[in-house]
Every structure is written in structure tokens, then in C-alpha cells.
Amino acid sequence: MAGTPEPLTSLDRSRLRPDRIGIFLDFDGTLAEIAEHPEAVSVPQATREVLGRLARSLNGAVAIVTGRPISEIDRFLRPLNLPVAGIHGLERRGAGGERSAATIDTSRLDEIEASLKRFQNEHEGIVIERKSASVALHYRQRPELAEAAMTWAHEAVDGSQGLQILQGKMVIEIKAGKENKADAVTAFMTEEPFAGRLALFAGDDVTDEDAFNEVARRGGISIKIGGGETAAAFRIDGVGAFRQWLSQLADDFETPQLTE
Template sequence: MTDHPPTIDPARHALFLDFDGTLAPIVARPEDARMPPQTRATLGALARRMDGAVAIVSGRALADLEPLLDGLDVALSGSHGHEIRMPGEETGEVPPLAEPLRAALGHLESLARSQNLRLEVKPGAITLHYRGMPHLEDMVRDEVRETAEAHAGLKPMHGNMVSEVVLDGVGKGAALRTFLSHAPFAGRRPVMIGDDVTDEDGFRAAHALGGFGIKIGVAETEAAFRLGDVPALADWLSALATRSPG
């Protein structure tokens, strides 16, 4: 794997970016995450330069993600690909909890109460956060895995201090494929950028679709390229936004 990613062509590539740990630093409480104002301005400039082929692809629900973007109008995917919003679309009503997840909710609510975990219910996922309690990781992951296995149509997904029960068939790779079947993304080469295990699915899809992945941080990855941290990505994006054509 080559560390530093190449310069991309704004006319031929599409950008897909995770939010937490990628555009915004990881913080103790997810609701406190903030994207630096300069990064927001850079993304807006890139979206204009790339004719709108920029998307934020997050595990967060769109109702949780949108307020953190300060009005930035780019394509969005939430709940690991379960929710999709194209550029310029109006924000609709929050979708209800997907039916396969309803049967799993009661057990995970009880687990969260008993272990003082933060439970997050999204349209396409039920999430248990154990940030600050790393000793609970094995127990939480086992419970989430067993819960998913006990209910048809669900699968477990694990990330940085978080475990989720999600719908089968969703993921960041699925989100990339959905975007790439519509303008302004169709016909472009995807570049997926993220920091967590949940982004690996997006890296694999980007590679399979003629593009590549960029991993933020030092963890093992299937991405072809790497940047060290959130500020390093901000610098790379800024250089892309300001580079002279040609």
C-alpha cells in the first residue's frame, strides 16, 4: 500500500467521505462532533468544482448528520446506506425503524440499561456505544452478534467503540453503488475516504468499481492509500479544491 494518495481529477472522480474520524475529529460524545469551518468551505468548493459528485457516507442517521453540516448541500447517505439524499433534495420525514429491527430492539434496550450504554435507534440500525468503557467490548460485540443471528434480515457491524445491528444488504459499499447509478456520480471513478472498520466495505466497492480507498489513521486496511489524521485529510482536500486545472 502506498501511503499518500494521488491527486484526483475533479472531472473524472467522485468523492465519498465518512464523517466521524474523517471530516470531524472523534470526540467523547458523538453529539459534540464538529467539522471544522474550513473543511466545510472546502467541501462546498469541491462540490462545485466536481459538478456535485461529492457525498458524505455515514453510519449516522440523516436526521443526526444534517444538523452537523451547517447547511452544506452535498449528497448524503445515512444509517450505513439505508438512507440516501441526493444534492438539492428536500429533507423528508424521518423514516420509521425498519421492521426487522423492531424485534431486536427490546433486548438491546435492556442491555443498554443494565450496562449504562448509550443506545441509538436509527431507521436502519440499532447502535450501542461503549466509548470510555473498553472493558465491555467483547460482551457488547457478542450480544450484538447473537441478537443479529437470532432475527432474520439482520447482521452485526462493529466499529470504533460501537457495535450495531443493521439490515442485511446495507453498507457503505451499497451506498456507493446507489450513488454511482445516478447523476452526477454516474460514469465517475469512486474515491472512498474513511477511518473505521465500517468503511472497509466502501473501500472494497470503490476498488471494484475502478476507484480506490483512502484510510485515515494507522489501522490495518484494504484501502490502497493512507492519510495520517483528520487535519492531513483537510489539507489534501484543500489542495484538491485549489489546484489549477490541467
């Protein structure tokens, strides 16, 4: 349920203890600025270093939860090798390196990809991105085509069972399976080093709302990056501001805690 998030600056960071918190982060629009093409994004070295510092302080309890495949996250965050839930939870790598993935029949996705490419051929500036278990249609260069793109996506799916249509920022993704980011957080929270910790999830898009609600149910902390209605408890203006907040959090965790 949408509410009125508090500014992230109002969160008392002293209540966040490195031995008691697990951090879950979306990627695009959270760690990386949104770009016109999915391959055009980047994460500054300074931010990758901050993520590494946080992972060390939290004994590995820092995970990426994203619509991208695990392989792409590894490439963008190299040399880091964090726990990752990719393709909205359809594939996952735990802190120990163990991997799991949903079984997907890709034949229907092949047909949908072909249909979306026909839309691409008719409209300049459309980008089609095929993943192992989904197909994404990016219209960031043609925002006026949002309604036409969604209509085409629904016609391509045409009531097929076992497929979801997800709408994000200037992207429509047709995904196999029922898993979402909330399921990914739940799975991580059953495993070490996340089990028993307070969950913190940060994201920027509609596809992050399931995770915000799950984290709220667990009594955790949810952070929305940017504008728009949200169920998150806190909000921060943009990617740059959130990167800076993460850097400050890493500093906090590396400062010896005073004991009473």
C-alpha cells in the same frame, strides 16, 4: 483483502481532475473526530467551506456515505446540503434531492433496543443510539466491555433474519437490511453527476472496507484514515491531516489547469 497502503502523500493529485472524479466521504473519524458521545462531534467551519468548494468544482459530485441518518449529517454540515447515503446505505439522497429508503420492520428493532438498554442499565458509560433502521451500542467510555457488549448484541439478535451486526470503533450496530456502503457507492455511480467518473472513497472504519473493495473493483482510489488492516490503497494518519489534504485538493481544483 488487506494489503499495505501507500502514504496518501504519494498520490499524484494532478491525476485528479474535477470533471472526472466523484468523491465519497465517511463522516465520523474522517471529517469529524471521534467523540465519546455521538452528539459531541463537530466539523470545523473551514472544513465545511472546503466541502462546499469541492462540490462546486466537481459540479456536485461529492457525497457523504455514513452510518448516521441523513438528518444528522445535514445538521452537522449546515448550510451544506450534499448527496448523502445514511445508515450504511439504507437511506439515500441524490444530488437532485430525490430520496430513497429501504422498507424496514421496526418492531424487531424495538425489542433489540430494549435488550441493549438493559445492558446499558447494568453498565455505566454505555450509550444507546436508536436510528430509523438500526440500533447502536457505543462503549467508547468503557472499552473493557467490548467482548461483553458483542456477546449481548448477538444474544439480542438471536438469529433473527434480515439483521446485520456491524462492529466499528467502540460501537456495535444492529442494522436491518442487507445494504452496505459499497451498495451506496454503486447506486450513486449510476446517477449524475457521479456517472462515468473515477470514484474516490475515504473512511476510517471496518464498515468502510466494503466500499474500499468496490472502489478498487472500479479502478478508483481508496483512502484509509488512521491505523488498522485495510483494503484501501492509500493511508493518512488522522482526521486533521485528511482535512488538510482535502483543502489542498480544493485549492488544486480551483487553479486553472495548464493545457499542452
